[in-house]
Amino acid sequence: MENFIYHTPTKLIFGQNAITNLPDILRPLGQRVLLTYGGGSIKKIGLYDEVKRLLADFKVFELSGIAPNPKYDPSVLEGVRLCREHRIDVVLAVGGGSVLDCSKAICAGALYDGDPWDLITYRVKAKAALPLVDVLTLAATGSEYDSGCVISRTETNDKVGYIDEHLFPVASILDPRYTFSVSKKQTAAGAADAINHVIEQYFCATHSDLTDGMCESVIRSLIKNAKIALEHPDDEGARGEFMVDCSLACNGILSVGNSPSGWPCHGMEHALSAYYDITHGEGLAILTPRWMHHILSPETTERFVSFGTHIFGIDAALPAADIAEQTIQATYDLFTSFGMPMHLRDVGIDETRLAEMAHHIAENEGLDNAWAPLSEADILSILRASL
Ligand code: NZQ
Numbered sequence: 001m002e003n004f005i006y007h008t009p010t011k012l013i014f015g016q017n018a019i020t021n022l023p024d025i026l027r028p029l030g031q032r033v034l035l036t037y038g039g040g041s042i043k044k045i046g047l048y049d050e051v052k053r054l055l056a057d058f059k060v061f062e063l064s065g066i067a068p069n070p071k072y073d074p075s076v077l078e079g080v081r082l083c084r085e086h087r088i089d090v091v092l093a094v095g096g097g098s099v100l101d102c103s104k105a106i107c108a109g110a111l112y113d114g115d116p117w118d119l120i121t122y123r124v125k126a127k128a129a130l131p132l133v134d135v136l137t138l139a140a141t142g143s144e145y146d147s148g149c150v151i152s153r154t155e156t157n158d159k160v161g162y163i164d165e166h167l168f169p170v171a172s173i174l175d176p177r178y179t180f181s182v183s184k185k186q187t188a189a190g191a192a193d194a195i196n197h198v199i200e201q202y203f204c205a206t207h208s209d210l211t212d213g214m215c216e217s218v219i220r221s222l223i224k225n226a227k228i229a230l231e232h233p234d235d236e237g238a239r240g241e242f243m244v245d246c247s248l249a250c251n252g253i254l255s256v257g258n259s260p261s262g263w264p265c266h267g268m269e270h271a272l273s274a275y276y277d278i279t280h281g282e283g284l285a286i287l288t289p290r291w292m293h294h295i296l297s298p299e300t301t302e303r304f305v306s307f308g309t310h311i312f313g314i315d316a317a318l319p320a321a322d323i324a325e326q327t328i329q330a331t332y333d334l335f336t337s338f339g340m341p342m343h344l345r346d347v348g349i350d351e352t353r354l355a356e357m358a359h360h361i362a363e364n365e366g367l368d369n370a371w372a373p374l375s376e377a378d379i380l381s382i383l384r385a386s387l
């Protein structure tokens, strides 16, 4: 194991009616609340009304319309403006990863005098951020239990991951019933995202029996419960376990003491969704098997063997090279079984900008330092294989 510091200050409040805790969580944080949400799903499921009722004693301001792949302009900038104008004490994000991510950037930007983009791009380190509380409605990203956010800037095709200790939510409310209405497409994308989060931590140089076991357990649970949720969207048990899997999949606990992997599939996918505004989990489902195929070598085979035998039950007596090939095919087949698009063309991406994206990724994502290093030529080859 390598040295590590693990610290997650976020309180997870899970289960039916967890939302009734909201007033008690918010009260010590202040009276003036900025309620942030997306395009209206929370109104359709009655959650907006429920939140407003619980916040009757608070002064509530609102920022709505936060889009998937949340945009710096207008959403982050507008949120920061509202926080300053109304002297907001606490931000309450109600939605999926995009609403939470946008709200994290708002929390940091609100307490910074300059352009919040300075913080997001690490030109300036945040000294503080407004407190964030969230009610999660889509299980996928793990934003509710980590200190990261991902913000897009359309005019420069940037989609930037911003991680800072000030961005951990104070508390996250997880009631699986709020996720019953998540579509098949978004459920599958959420599953692919969370599965990939674990893969990004599993495929690395230094790992332990402990971290391998935790990762494998979370992936098996994700696969099992995603399949149930796709068939039976209102299966509370499956939606609930899936939700907790997703929270644990991205906050670092699964890779304590592991060496860094470089998160190569995320580095590549962020460019796809920056250039084409595609759904993050769909981009990952397309890229992951192609990335696996590209990096398979005698040096990396052991990870494929471990993954394939423990996750897919591939016969451990087979030659290692065969197990590795079968593992890649099984990963592809898994995402296919979720009904996901498995080619870039299926999500509206053709050859036109592949070279430009490969260059952008190579310049910005540091994948030449990944566990299996990727040059610009490697990245382009993976993108082409994904067409
Ligand atoms: O906008 P509304 O109307 O709420 O609709 C959303 C949106 O259209 C809908 N939705 C959410 N909850 C729903 C629902 N529809 C019906 N019923 C519900 N209960 O789903 C659509 C997608 O929502 P979004 O928040 O974009 O999805 P997700 O949670 O997958 O978030 C994706 C974003 O998170 C980033 C991704 O890059 C992407 O920008 N990520 C954030 C990470 C983090 N903070 O740690 C890590 C991830 O790797 C990822 O990069």
Ligand code: ZN
Pocket: 141, 193, 194, 197, 266, 280
């Ligand atoms: Zn992700």
